[in-house]
Amino acid sequence: MDQNLSNRSVKAILYAHPFDMGGMPIRQPFPTNQVAQIDPFILLHHAIVPIPKESDPKHTGVGPHPHRGFSPVTFIFEGGVHHQDSRGNNNTIYKGGIQWMNAGMGIIHSERPPADIQEIGGKQEIIQMWINTPASHKMDEPAYIPLTAEEIPTAFFDQQRIKVCVQSGNVLGVEGPIKAHTEINSATLFFEAGAGISIPLNAKHNAFIYLLDGQVSLAGHGIVEAKHAVYFANDGEQISITANSSTRILLMSGMPINEKMVSHGPFVMNSETQLMEAFRDYQMGKMGVLIEE
Numbered sequence: 001m002d003q004n005l006s007n008r009s010v011k012a013i014l015y016a017h018p019f020d021m022g023g024m025p026i027r028q029p030f031p032t033n034q035v036a037q038i039d040p041f042i043l044l045h046h047a048i049v050p051i052p053k054e055s056d057p058k059h060t061g062v063g064p065h066p067h068r069g070f071s072p073v074t075f076i077f078e079g080g081v082h083h084q085d086s087r088g089n090n091n092t093i094y095k096g097g098i099q100w101m102n103a104g105m106g107i108i109h110s111e112r113p114p115a116d117i118q119e120i121g122g123k124q125e126i127i128q129m130w131i132n133t134p135a136s137h138k139m140d141e142p143a144y145i146p147l148t149a150e151e152i153p154t155a156f157f158d159q160q161r162i163k164v165c166v167q168s169g170n171v172l173g174v175e176g177p178i179k180a181h182t183e184i185n186s187a188t189l190f191f192e193a194g195a196g197i198s199i200p201l202n203a204k205h206n207a208f209i210y211l212l213d214g215q216v217s218l219a220g221h222g223i224v225e226a227k228h229a230v231y232f233a234n235d236g237e238q239i240s241i242t243a244n245s246s247t248r249i250l251l252m253s254g255m256p257i258n259e260k261m262v263s264h265g266p267f268v269m270n271s272e273t274q275l276m277e278a279f280r281d282y283q284m285g286k287m288g289v290l291i292e293e
Contacts, residue, residue: 005200008207008236010221014229016046016210024049024062029210029229038206038231039256040182042070042130042268046212046227048078049124051117057082061112061124064290067103068278069138070268071131071180074099075167075188075250077212078125079117085109086288089144094120096149098167100178102133104140106278106287127210127250129186134257135270137181145178153177161195162243164188171251172199183255191216191243198240199251207232207239207253214247 012035016027027046031037051060061082074081080094085101086108093099094114101109113124133140152165155174164171168178169185176186183205189197191214198219201207210229217223219240224230226247232239241249260270267278281287 005198005238006236007219007238007240008201008232008234010218010230011233012231013224014231016044016227016229021045027227030231035231037132037261038208039258040132040184040254041206041208041252042132042261042263044210044229045128046210047124047126047128051079051113051122051124053118053122057113057115057117058292062110064108064110064292066106066108066266066282066287067101068106068267068269068281068287069103069274070133071100071102073101073129073131073186074111075127075129076125077127077188077248078123079120080114081124081126082112082114083109083144083146084290084292085142085144086290087142087144090293091144091146093146093148096152096165098147098152098178100145100147100167102137102140102143102145102181104133104138104142106281107142108287108290110290110292112292125212127212129252130268131180131184131254132257132261132268133181135259138269147177151177157197158195161192162197163190169253172197182257185251185253187251189249189251191241191247191249193243193245196240196242198238200238201253202255203234203237204255205253206234206256207251209239209241210250212248212250215244216247216249217242217244
């Protein structure tokens with residue numbers, strides 16, 4: 001712990017409630033009735049999905065669907081994700097990688113298990129984050145940014161007992177390669193039992209961590225269990241984490257956009273009129289066509 005920096009207090013502890021999303025079992029710590037969003041972070045889904053041996057990967061996972069006005073970002077913890085979209089992108093990213101998509105004015109994509117999913121364990125574990133886009137960029141050209149595990153900068157701390165992988169922004173002096181539309185820090189952290197670290201954060205950023213498993217102790221708060229998100233107050237310059245058991249964590253912080261946000265289904269815009277336009281444009285084929293290979 002850096003004695004010169006104050007630790008943020010905990011604003012809310014959010015349990016990742018399980019529910020069924022079109023046949024896929026997921027957990028969602030937010031949005032909830034308690035917390036609508038953690039601006040600019042709209043939604044978090046944590047999915048652990050066994051892929052039956054008899055199933056065809058081309059017909060499992062999430063089929064073609066549209067997005068506009070935000071960035072759906074997929075962190076891959078086990079297995080892999082085969083991404084195809086209406087802009088011609090066709091790529092598979094495996095464990096430790098990330099698929100960052102700026103939906104912009106509109107794109108259709110699918111997210112399936114890779115063809116070799118059974119050879120690599122027969123299970124997908126992913127987190128998908130929806131990150132809002134400011135109004136000035138909602139109608140940009142879409143962009144798809146894949147990174148393999150090897151392409152993500154990694155550093156080790158506390159006698160090599162903590163591995164930190166940084167996808168965007170700057171965390172603990174490690175610079176992530178993805179440039180978002182706004183200031184976004186994203187990192188995945190892997191703790192051995194007993195390891196601890198203090199992480200400086202921009203005091204203006206909204207920030208949270210999500211525990212995929214394990215248990216940690218937070219300075220100034222106490223114990224947090226797996227399958228919970230911790231939403232921090234903007235009242236300090238760092239968070240201090242000690243792992244009570246082996247633990248995997250997603251850390252995200254970002255400058256709030258502070259704009260009106262309306263969402264329905266796969267679209268996130270600034271007004272009801274813009275939402276209706278998004279549905280109309282999708283139905284008219286303006287977001288392209290995806291015919292999966």
